[in-house]
Amino acid sequence: MTAFSLPHLIGIEGMDRDTITKILDLADHFKEVNQRAVKKVPALRGVLVVNFFVENSTRTRSSFEIAEKRLSADTLNFSASSSSLAKGETLRDTARNLQAMSPDILVVRHGAAGVPGFLSRHISAAIVNAGDGWHEHPTQALLDMHTMRENLGSLEGKKVAIVGDITHSRVARSNIFGLVTMGADLHLAGPATMMPPGLDELGVKAHHRIEPAIEDADVVMMLRIQKERMGNDLFPNDREYFKYFGLTEERLKLAKPNAIVMHPGPMNRGVEIAPEVADGDQNVILEQVGNGVAVRMAVLYLVAGGGLLSQKEE
Amino acid sequence: MGRLILEQGRLIDPAHQLDTPGAVIIEEGRIRAVVPATDGPISAEPGDERVDVRGAWIAPGFVDMRASLREPGYEHKEDIHSGLQAGAAGGYTSVCALPDTDPVMDRPSVVVQVLERAANARGARLLPIAAATRGLGDEHLAPIGELADAGCVAVTQGEKPIGSPRLMRRILEYCGGFELPVLTSAVDPTFPGLCDEGIWSTRLGLPSTPAAAETMALARDIALAELTGQRLHLSRISTKAGLELVARAKDQGIPVTCDVTAHHVTLTTAALVDYDPNTRVWPPLRSEADLEALRAGLGSGVIDAVVSDHQPHHLEDKAHEFPVAASGVSALETVVPLMLERVASGDLDPAGLIRLLAVGPMASLGLEPQGLMEGHIADLTVVDPSRTWTVTRDTLVSQGKNTPFLDRTFAGRATFTVVAGELVYRASEKQELS
Numbered sequence: 001m002t003a004f005s006l007p008h009l010i011g012i013e014g015m016d017r018d019t020i021t022k023i024l025d026l027a028d029h030f031k032e033v034n035q036r037a038v039k040k041v042p043a044l045r046g047v048l049v050v051n052f053f054v055e056n057s058t059r060t061r062s063s064f065e066i067a068e069k070r071l072s073a074d075t076l077n078f079s080a081s082s083s084s085l086a087k088g089e090t091l092r093d094t095a096r097n098l099q100a101m102s103p104d105i106l107v108v109r110h111g112a113a114g115v116p117g118f119l120s121r122h123i124s125a126a127i128v129n130a131g132d133g134w135h136e137h138p139t140q141a142l143l144d145m146h147t148m149r150e151n152l153g154s155l156e157g158k159k160v161a162i163v164g165d166i167t168h169s170r171v172a173r174s175n176i177f178g179l180v181t182m183g184a185d186l187h188l189a190g191p192a193t194m195m196p197p198g199l200d201e202l203g204v205k206a207h208h209r210i211e212p213a214i215e216d217a218d219v220v221m222m223l224r225i226q227k228e229r230m231g232n233d234l235f236p237n238d239r240e241y242f243k244y245f246g247l248t249e250e251r252l253k254l255a256k257p258n259a260i261v262m263h264p265g266p267m268n269r270g271v272e273i274a275p276e277v278a279d280g281d282q283n284v285i286l287e288q289v290g291n292g293v294a295v296r297m298a299v300l301y302l303v304a305g306g307g308l309l310s311q312k313e314e
Numbered sequence: 315m316g317r318l319i320l321e322q323g324r325l326i327d328p329a330h331q332l333d334t335p336g337a338v339i340i341e342e343g344r345i346r347a348v349v350p351a352t353d354g355p356i357s358a359e360p361g362d363e364r365v366d367v368r369g370a371w372i373a374p375g376f377v378d379m380r381a382s383l384r385e386p387g388y389e390h391k392e393d394i395h396s397g398l399q400a401g402a403a404g405g406y407t408s409v410c411a412l413p414d415t416d417p418v419m420d421r422p423s424v425v426v427q428v429l430e431r432a433a434n435a436r437g438a439r440l441l442p443i444a445a446a447t448r449g450l451g452d453e454h455l456a457p458i459g460e461l462a463d464a465g466c467v468a469v470t471q472g473e474k475p476i477g478s479p480r481l482m483r484r485i486l487e488y489c490g491g492f493e494l495p496v497l498t499s500a501v502d503p504t505f506p507g508l509c510d511e512g513i514w515s516t517r518l519g520l521p522s523t524p525a526a527a528e529t530m531a532l533a534r535d536i537a538l539a540e541l542t543g544q545r546l547h548l549s550r551i552s553t554k555a556g557l558e559l560v561a562r563a564k565d566q567g568i569p570v571t572c573d574v575t576a577h578h579v580t581l582t583t584a585a586l587v588d589y590d591p592n593t594r595v596w597p598p599l600r601s602e603a604d605l606e607a608l609r610a611g612l613g614s615g616v617i618d619a620v621v622s623d624h625q626p627h628h629l630e631d632k633a634h635e636f637p638v639a640a641s642g643v644s645a646l647e648t649v650v651p652l653m654l655e656r657v658a659s660g661d662l663d664p665a666g667l668i669r670l671l672a673v674g675p676m677a678s679l680g681l682e683p684q685g686l687m688e689g690h691i692a693d694l695t696v697v698d699p700s701r702t703w704t705v706t707r708d709t710l711v712s713q714g715k716n717t718p719f720l721d722r723t724f725a726g727r728a729t730f731t732v733v734a735g736e737l738v739y740r741a742s743e744k745q746e747l748s
Binding site (some may be wrong): 003013090091092093112113114115117118119121133134135136167170173196198199201202273 | 416511512513514515516517519520522588589630633635636637638683
């Protein structure tokens, strides 16, 4: 392996197979660190990471914070709950304020698509996208691919089903870009009201019923149905959603016997996933959470310069 | 005052089948003579101002049918003075000002104020377009007769289509009685997206507006134009399907005309790739197929006019995340350069460009065409297709620097603008790159 670093992590779109593979390989290394008695390495000592979260998040931020602490970075949480306009400050001024703190890495979660890219053009810190609007959630896709790879060996040719609200899901988008690049056979399913146009152009197969998507699948990933979208015009109610799109034990039998069941969390039991499936033998949902820390350590490490990796290889 | 003579140019006036090398002699605000080069040199008289426009086209003055000049109410974005100067710098001799001011241009007193300000600005003429309803509120008719008498050339609801079909019908009927055209921007507001619906909205994760939002609204307004028999101008057509509806309506003899913006015939949704707020426009930039259809329509006669849809903003209004940033482009100065690109690409010939920027707008407004004819008002635009020019914050005259074409170098531009016989704009040689 040659020395390798990432300037930023804005999205999975455009990232090549080799880069994704290297990130996942490095995550393997950090996963091993996470199993040690002392889980802390000095890789990011003296590096300031600012977690800039302009949208509620507990899990993703906690996962990033653990990753940062295990890498010995200095961390600062900078939260806000609204857009720049509501605060009466432009996004450019927000960027300048962040820049003035001289962070080395800025982890960004924002409700508007495109904000991490905007910040990468205005701030000298390395930017890590922790979710921007409906656009991308690249570390989630990386941890998902990491979990799949651990369980299946490789992603090439594996049938992966992603079921739920594809239109409004940054998790789905990042996984689409990543899994297609990695050679998976990707099938998406959801009510037609939640399926965006042009999916075939992205190299995936779209279905309006769950069954053809999960049939013979190696991976079944269920997306969270957002309660706030219920009762409007996307679908009638949670009962009907579960009836036609929920992952039940019965339906899971359509997939390969050793198929894994994934969910980015938090789950709505009885809406997109039956409790028996969520707790069943095939679920790897908590593995995903654990891998999240390792993948985020890898990403933070790489955007910080990636020196250790080449040292290690020497 | 002496004569102004534009000479050594190419005289092009498609309304009068004129395309010949020659000169124009202007005196006392009117065209005294149109002199083909074959008539030999023009003898000098004392007080003559002679301008050599070698290599450039001399055309009837360009008219922009759609610009927000921001005054009164939003002078931090633009004012009438800077807007009309930007218009002149863009080659326009007349700029239609939209009523989306504060207060709204829905009563004669605002029109009088705006025209007074325009009279003191050295630049393009201002042609006011009044609000169709009081406060643009979609409920009560504005005093349309009084607004016409105050000098308004059309009415519109601005950014939105008129909400109720019943009100739209009444507006068409009432305006018909005053021989005032109605301008509408027909996109159904129930699909308020940030991006064309298609592969790009899927990739970028942006809320989308399908082409059907345009065709639905167009179909209604075309049906009402047919019902009432009144003149209707359909502004900012952005889709292939929308243009097809307009073409069909014209074939059926329904009295509609239409325009497109220069940015919709130049950019596609792909321009949104970096979420640059300067690419946020309404209607949204569309697909490659739509772009091709609009380009084909430029020369086919379906499209009557190209508009700037000038929407200048303060830097701060655009310094936000994409969904929050203000919508629109500061466009008065880039329309001619962009349309020259269409000439270079073969979508248009020079006469076609002039038809879309001068003849078509006047006809769509129902105004008497002014041309390169003896006795006509001397509103003239000179376009040099090989005067390179780079768009920068400094070279733009408009206060609005919000354009997706910032730092783009164009092959040509408008170089002289004459309004009522007065040279109101002369492109500085310093802007030349070569």
